[in-house]
Amino acid sequence: MTSGRLDARSVAAVLARVSESRPRVQCLTNTVAQNITANMLLAFGAIPSMAIHVDEVAAMAEGAGAILINIGTINAESELAIPKLLEAARDRGKPLVFDPVFVELSPLRRHIARQVLRLRNLVVRGNATEMAALAGELDAAEGVTRVTTGKVDRIERGQSHFAIHHGHPLMTRVTGVGCAAGALIAACCAVEPDPAVAAAAALTAYGIAGEIAAKRSRGPGSFAVELIDALAGIDEATLAQHMAG
Amino acid sequence: MTSGRLDARSVAAVLARVSESRPRVQCLTNTVAQNITANMLLAFGAIPSMAIHVDEVAAMAEGAGAILINIGTINAESELAIPKLLEAARDRGKPLVFDPVFVELSPLRRHIARQVLRLRNLVVRGNATEMAALAGELDAAEGVTRVTTGKVDRIERGQSHFAIHHGHPLMTRVTGVGCAAGALIAACCAVEPDPAVAAAAALTAYGIAGEIAAKRSRGPGSFAVELIDALAGIDEATLAQHMAG
Amino acid sequence: MTSGRLDARSVAAVLARVSESRPRVQCLTNTVAQNITANMLLAFGAIPSMAIHVDEVAAMAEGAGAILINIGTINAESELAIPKLLEAARDRGKPLVFDPVFVELSPLRRHIARQVLRLRNLVVRGNATEMAALAGELDAAEGVTRVTTGKVDRIERGQSHFAIHHGHPLMTRVTGVGCAAGALIAACCAVEPDPAVAAAAALTAYGIAGEIAAKRSRGPGSFAVELIDALAGIDEATLAQHMAG
Numbered sequence: 001m002t003s004g005r006l007d008a009r010s011v012a013a014v015l016a017r018v019s020e021s022r023p024r025v026q027c028l029t030n031t032v033a034q035n036i037t038a039n040m041l042l043a044f045g046a047i048p049s050m051a052i053h054v055d056e057v058a059a060m061a062e063g064a065g066a067i068l069i070n071i072g073t074i075n076a077e078s079e080l081a082i083p084k085l086l087e088a089a090r091d092r093g094k095p096l097v098f099d100p101v102f103v104e105l106s107p108l109r110r111h112i113a114r115q116v117l118r119l120r121n122l123v124v125r126g127n128a129t130e131m132a133a134l135a136g137e138l139d140a141a142e143g144v145t146r147v148t149t150g151k152v153d154r155i156e157r158g159q160s161h162f163a164i165h166h167g168h169p170l171m172t173r174v175t176g177v178g179c180a181a182g183a184l185i186a187a188c189c190a191v192e193p194d195p196a197v198a199a200a201a202a203l204t205a206y207g208i209a210g211e212i213a214a215k216r217s218r219g220p221g222s223f224a225v226e227l228i229d230a231l232a233g234i235d236e237a238t239l240a241q242h243m244a245g
Numbered sequence: 246m247t248s249g250r251l252d253a254r255s256v257a258a259v260l261a262r263v264s265e266s267r268p269r270v271q272c273l274t275n276t277v278a279q280n281i282t283a284n285m286l287l288a289f290g291a292i293p294s295m296a297i298h299v300d301e302v303a304a305m306a307e308g309a310g311a312i313l314i315n316i317g318t319i320n321a322e323s324e325l326a327i328p329k330l331l332e333a334a335r336d337r338g339k340p341l342v343f344d345p346v347f348v349e350l351s352p353l354r355r356h357i358a359r360q361v362l363r364l365r366n367l368v369v370r371g372n373a374t375e376m377a378a379l380a381g382e383l384d385a386a387e388g389v390t391r392v393t394t395g396k397v398d399r400i401e402r403g404q405s406h407f408a409i410h411h412g413h414p415l416m417t418r419v420t421g422v423g424c425a426a427g428a429l430i431a432a433c434c435a436v437e438p439d440p441a442v443a444a445a446a447a448l449t450a451y452g453i454a455g456e457i458a459a460k461r462s463r464g465p466g467s468f469a470v471e472l473i474d475a476l477a478g479i480d481e482a483t484l485a486q487h488m489a490g
Numbered sequence: 491m492t493s494g495r496l497d498a499r500s501v502a503a504v505l506a507r508v509s510e511s512r513p514r515v516q517c518l519t520n521t522v523a524q525n526i527t528a529n530m531l532l533a534f535g536a537i538p539s540m541a542i543h544v545d546e547v548a549a550m551a552e553g554a555g556a557i558l559i560n561i562g563t564i565n566a567e568s569e570l571a572i573p574k575l576l577e578a579a580r581d582r583g584k585p586l587v588f589d590p591v592f593v594e595l596s597p598l599r600r601h602i603a604r605q606v607l608r609l610r611n612l613v614v615r616g617n618a619t620e621m622a623a624l625a626g627e628l629d630a631a632e633g634v635t636r637v638t639t640g641k642v643d644r645i646e647r648g649q650s651h652f653a654i655h656h657g658h659p660l661m662t663r664v665t666g667v668g669c670a671a672g673a674l675i676a677a678c679c680a681v682e683p684d685p686a687v688a689a690a691a692a693l694t695a696y697g698i699a700g701e702i703a704a705k706r707s708r709g710p711g712s713f714a715v716e717l718i719d720a721l722a723g724i725d726e727a728t729l730a731q732h733m734a735g
Contacts, residue, residue: 032279032295034522034563038665043710048665049592050522053565056598063595073279075298075322077565102294105308108301173477175283175293219474220288229709232663277524277540318524320543320567347539350553353546418722420528420538465533466718 005162006200008243012236014192014201019045023065023190025183028052028081030072030101033176036224037068040180040206043232046187057081061088065095065190068183069116071109072101079112086119095189095198097123099182104133117141123195125149125182145195149181153203155196162200166207166242168214170223177227181206205234208242250407251445253488257481259437259446264290268310268435270428273297273326275317275346278421281469282313285425288477289450291432302326306333310340310435313428314361316354317346324357331364340434340443342368344427349378362386368440370394370427390440392430394423398448402441409445411452411487413459415468422472426451450479453487495652496690498733502726504682504691509535513555513680515673518542518571520562520591523666526714527558530670533722534695536677547571551578555585555680558673559606561599562591569602576609585679585688587613589672594623607631613685615639615672635685639671643693645686652690656697656732658704660713667717671696695724698732 024047038048051060089096121143145157153164188198213226269292283293296305334341366388390402398409433443458471514537528538541550579586593599611633635647643654678688703716
């Protein structure tokens with residue numbers, strides 16, 4: 001059983017593999033968060049692609065290192081594209097991260113979430129409310145990695161468990177910061193076979209970037225800008241310094 | 246007849262109700278402005294949701310405190326979702342703010358605007374060109390609150406009238422700043438039963454945030470960032486100081 | 491044959507015409523880049539409109555000075571809107587800039603690109619990979635202006651040729667910066683009849699804004715903000731100073 005947290009060296013090793021291999025993450029994500037998601041992926045050294053068209057998502061997933069599905073602004077077309085991405089993930093064994101935004105508010109989202117949760121070895125990232133709304137489906141899902149973000153980020157996969165005590169409350173005051181976390185986890189899953197380790201690496205780096213950004217900003221506007229800068233500047237020494245406390 | 250302007254205390258009282266009750270604003274808005282709209286709502290203490298799917302907008306509107314419809318990037322799907330939101334607003338008596346972006350340029354937008362303007366007690370926010378293009382429809386609309394933003398923001402509802410002499414020209418040089426104003430008005434309508442007072446409170450706070458941001462920025466890029474920070478930091482003392490002049 | 495580069499005075503003259511006549515650029519562009527594209531156009535003194543609905547794109551193109559088509563998040567609806575925009579461009583002789591994002595990854599994008607490339611006098615902006623993927627179609631296209639952006643931006647139209655040695659690597663680390671370049675070229679095409687000169691003016695100004703922004707920023711987040719500020723502040727003296735080196 002793995003538990004606790006990764007050390008700075010392990011986090012840095014995953015990040016180094018991302019920035020060296022520059023995986024493309026095919027994101028079917030909400031239009032509110034697309035911009036910050038793409039910028040966080042670029043800051044991480046990964047490549048975003050944001051195709052949505054039913055007739056091309058499979059082709060766009062083909063060379064991608066991982067797939068993200070986020071239902072924050074699901075529409076009739078992206079609803080049809082989701083099964084294509086699930087198929088691509090299953091047939092090619094690609095890591096897939098699912099973000100069930102506001103699943104507790106909409107029967108349609110719950111319906112879609114149930115379809116997605118049939119895929120094996122899924123990573124699901126949500127806040128406590130979203131994860132609770134899907135508790136039954138998550139219990140039934142095979143090989144699922146649960147990532148519940150909040151004041152403490154909790155990652156569970158079978159016997160593995162990580163708790164990440166990093167981040168800052170301003171991360172919940174900027175739209176898309178949570179959604180971008182899903183994309184960063186996907187980028188790490190593209191280079192790290194254990195999805196719990198991948199998620200722990202991504203969220204440790206992101207949380208520490210949040211701590212650095214909070215010190216440099218005076219509100220949610222400047223925080224968003226500083227968060228991108230801080231993530232782009234993360235290295236092992238910075239990680240070690242912030243993980244020592 | 247109410248007229249003139251709100252004092253700092255009245256504005257602060259509306260803002261305090263927003264940040265205490267944290268209303269969710271269901272926004273069907275354009276994809277250009279979604280990000281800044283969500284960030285302004287969060288800076289204001291409100292919660293954005295941006296559903297668009299015909300099969301879920303009614304469910305997403307259900308627990309919302311107010312609804313925003315903005316046609317800046319209207320598409321075939323959001324066009325179909327609008328009647329569902331109008332129905333939700335009418336049946337549940339929810340405040341609805343309508344933003345007729347570029348209605349003067351497109352017969353389709355005019356057609357949609359006419360449908361929306363059949364709803365009673367609507368708040369319509371537009372610039373002078375947009376409001377003029379809809380003058381006939383606005384005259385016929387029952388219980389409508391007209392919010393014409395510009396160098397001076399003018400709010401009219403029956404005998405009530407407010408003129409807001411705040412803001413800065415840079416607010417017209419950043420995309421989505423006007424669209425986000427509609428969302429802030431909606432957030433205030435969720436907690437304040439008089440829509441003219443709600444609009445006056447929102448635009449006074451926003452205009453003053455614009456004045457503060459302009460002093461701290463050196464162009465439209467930094468202005469957008471500072472505007473979010475300034476709005477998040479608005480309190481009664483800041484309002485009073487800027488309204489004293 | 492024209493070749494080499496424009497001088498600061500020629501670039502400034504094109505920019506002055508943009509900010510004086512304030513052309514509207516009708517952008518059918520990807521939802522990731524819409525916000526930064528609109529903000530760059532505003533910083534340039536132009537007006538963005540982002541209509542996508544099949545039933546209105548022709549009307550929205552009517553009073554526009556130029557049209558941009560970018561397929562970064564092509565969907566079923568925007569796919570149908572493209573022929574309407576091509577028709578508007580052809581029938582009214584409007585400049586049209588095409589950005590074939592990720593055309594090398596998707597047969598659907600290639601199919602759409604082929605349709606677009608049948609239009610005469612098109613400006614095509616892409617990176618080296620995208621332009622190489624369309625080499626055959628570009629060779630066959632009549633009156634096309636090729637704009638290949640990268641470390642050096644290369645502009646070719648018949649016997650005209652410009653090479654722009656400005657810009658900064660951070661421009662590739664922020665999403666939408668390349669897409670916004672297409673919009674700025676379109677804005678210049680609205681006021682300058684030679685599309686190669688228009689593209690050279692836009693990319694010289696943009697590249698110099700990038701150089702200024704890089705000096706003021708400490709990562710891709712602050713760079714994006716500074717890039718907008720720098721572009722809004724470009725004048726002939728600034729151009730001359732940076733082109734002297």
